[in-house]
Amino acid sequence: MTLRQPAAEIILQSAADLASKIKSGELSAVEVARAHLDRIAEIDGEIHAFLYVDGERALATAARVDAKIAAGDEVGPLAGVPLALKDILTYAGAPTTCGSKILEGWLPPYDATVTRRLLDHDLVILGKTNLDEFAMGSSTENSAYGPTRNPWDTSRIPGGSGGGSAAAVAAFEAPLAIGTDTGGSIRQPAAVTGTVGVKPTYGGSSRYGLVALASSLDQPGPCARTVLDAALLHQVIAGHDPCDSTSIDQPVPDVVSAARSADVSGMKIGVVSELGGEGYAPGVEQRFHEGVELLASLGAEIVEVACPHFVYALPATT
Amino acid sequence: MALTAQDVASLAKLARIELTDAELDVLAPQLDVILESVARVSEVAAQDIPPSSHALPLTNVFREDELRPCLPRDVVLAGAPAAEQMRFRVPRILEEEA
Numbered sequence: 001m002t003l004r005q006p007a008a009e010i011i012l013q014s015a016a017d018l019a020s021k022i023k024s025g026e027l028s029a030v031e032v033a034r035a036h037l038d039r040i041a042e043i044d045g046e047i048h049a050f051l052y053v054d055g056e057r058a059l060a061t062a063a064r065v066d067a068k069i070a071a072g073d074e075v076g077p078l079a080g081v082p083l084a085l086k087d088i089l090t091y092a093g094a095p096t097t098c099g100s101k102i103l104e105g106w107l108p109p110y111d112a113t114v115t116r117r118l119l120d121h122d123l124v125i126l127g128k129t130n131l132d133e134f135a136m137g138s139s140t141e142n143s144a145y146g147p148t149r150n151p152w153d154t155s156r157i158p159g160g161s162g163g164g165s166a167a168a169v170a171a172f173e174a175p176l177a178i179g180t181d182t183g184g185s186i187r188q189p190a191a192v193t194g195t196v197g198v199k200p201t202y203g204g205s206s207r208y209g210l211v212a213l214a215s216s217l218d219q220p221g222p223c224a225r226t227v228l229d230a231a232l233l234h235q236v237i238a239g240h241d242p243c244d245s246t247s248i249d250q251p252v253p254d255v256v257s258a259a260r261s262a263d264v265s266g267m268k269i270g271v272v273s274e275l276g277g278e279g280y281a282p283g284v285e286q287r288f289h290e291g292v293e294l295l296a297s298l299g300a301e302i303v304e305v306a307c308p309h310f311v312y313a314l315p316a317t318t
Numbered sequence: 319m320a321l322t323a324q325d326v327a328s329l330a331k332l333a334r335i336e337l338t339d340a341e342l343d344v345l346a347p348q349l350d351v352i353l354e355s356v357a358r359v360s361e362v363a364a365q366d367i368p369p370s371s372h373a374l375p376l377t378n379v380f381r382e383d384e385l386r387p388c389l390p391r392d393v394v395l396a397g398a399p400a401a402e403q404m405r406f407r408v409p410r411i412l413e414e415e416a
Contacts, residue, residue: 109393202373216372245379246372315358 007035015081015175015229022080023069029062029080033124036082040126040173048148049158049168051087052095053127058082065122076121077256078232083118084168084177087128088135089220090209091115094125098211099133099143112209113241114178114220121236126174129164135185135213137161150193159189161213165223166193176233177223182213183317186221196230197223203248205234206241216246217317231259265299274310321350 010018010032021027037055044050065080085091088098090108097103111119118125132142140148140163148163150156151171158167165177166189179186181199190197200221207218222233238252271292276285296302323342326349330337337345363369391404400407 106397109389109397203376242381246374246376248374309362312359312362315355 007038010035011039011172011175013175014226015078015224016226016232018081018175019078019232022065023075025069029065029069029124030059032080033058033062033082033126036126036174039171043171044173046149046154047151047167047171047173048146049129049164049171049173050084050127051097051099051130051145051164054094055126057093058124058126061119062124065124068122076123076236078176078236079122080124081176082124082126082174084127084129084165084174085115085118085125086131086162086165086177086179088131088180088211089114089178091125091128094128096128096211097145098135099131099145101144108209110209112220113206113243114237115209117237118178123176123236129162129168129177131164131185132161134211135161135180135182138184138188140164140189152194157192159192161185162189162197162223166190166195166197169193169195169223169225175225176229178220178237179223180210180213180218180220182217186223190223195223195225196227197221198230198234200234200238201248203246204252205238206244206247208241208243214317228256228259231255264295267300268303269295269300270303270305272305272307272310274307321346321353
């Protein structure tokens with residue numbers, strides 16, 4: 001098939017825009033999937049965000065989504081949008097390695113709850129992303145299959161453990177990805193690659209089918225390029241799961257409406273004093289303060305908060 | 319309390335990892351740094367603070383005691399490196415010579 005729009009124009013779009021264009025018929029899920037698969041083929045040799053790509057399966061899923069939309073069937077809010085899945089969550093029929101040779105060749109017999117919800121909501125899974133072995137690391141240099149590189153500067157790390165998911169999103173190989181966060185494995189790669197990543201409240205998203213690092217802290221969560229996209233993805237994957245005994249049995253807060261309104265006036269925002277000062281690369285702390293000033297100028301109330309126990313956080317998670 | 323090369327040698331034996339003397343000498347001080355770091359938690363983890371397993375106040379999360387379909391046995395065993403009598407086959411570790 002020929003692309004109705006140049007592939008470059010497709011891959012630069014947000015998940016929210018792609019979803020609405022796929023729903024209206026302006027774009028097909030198949031051409032969106034193909035544009036991203038082409039992008040992966042073009043640059044992933046250099047980035048190495050992916051450990052596994054199944055283009056055939058992705059295109060078949062996309063074709064089913066297009067058929068559902070054409071038939072006027074009900075589809076999810078991110079229907080047809082491609083996604084990269086961290087290779088620590090099971091996806092039946094695709095290998096799950098956790099970045100380790102120990103699990104090389106293992107085909108999980110079931111889907112993680114997060115994977116199941118992505119499929120039930122008509123997202124298109126492109127493949128599985130690289131990580132530090134069993135998520136133990138913060139740079140994605142410790143994968144048994146080789147490091148992932150930061151798309152902004154391939155001599156630098158993309159953060160970790162979910163460097164593959166963050167790099168895939170930053171390199172426009174996928175508009176969305178799933179990460180998992182125990183002590184920063186979604187948030188730190190997001191910061192290092194200039195993308196958006198959120199660790200949901202513990203119990204907010206299901207750990208069923210997630211290979212554990214520290215099960216009382218692990219949480220799957222969204223990786224995206226915009227806050228709205230992260231909120232849309234969170235809304236798809238979050239919520240109670242009877243298969244996870246620590247799952248919260250409460251409705252998922254409407255984070256999509258919050259992201260769409262983008263109104264921070266009257267919000268009270270705490271700035272943790274222990275997180276300032278030491279250890280910043282030049283420019284990073286300045287950017288942080290610019291962010292705080294921007295929030296204040298938009299009407300947020302900034303409060304300095306002391307969290308003296310933070311110095312024990314690293315020893316405690318170790 | 320510094321970790322000795324001998325301590326690391328016994329840990330390595332328990333973990334079934336073969337280490338050379340040179341590796342033991344390198345690893346002992348490194349593991350010592352990790353232990354010291356973890357020990358810092360005891361500065362705040364006092365007797366009067368009850369231990370917590372995780373952040374949510376959940377207890378006794380049970381489901382209804384009802385039959386549910388489970389994964390087919392042959393599908394599960396298909397992922398095993400070795401299977402015998404419809405079970406996972408693993409290398410013997412008990413009753414072997416120390």
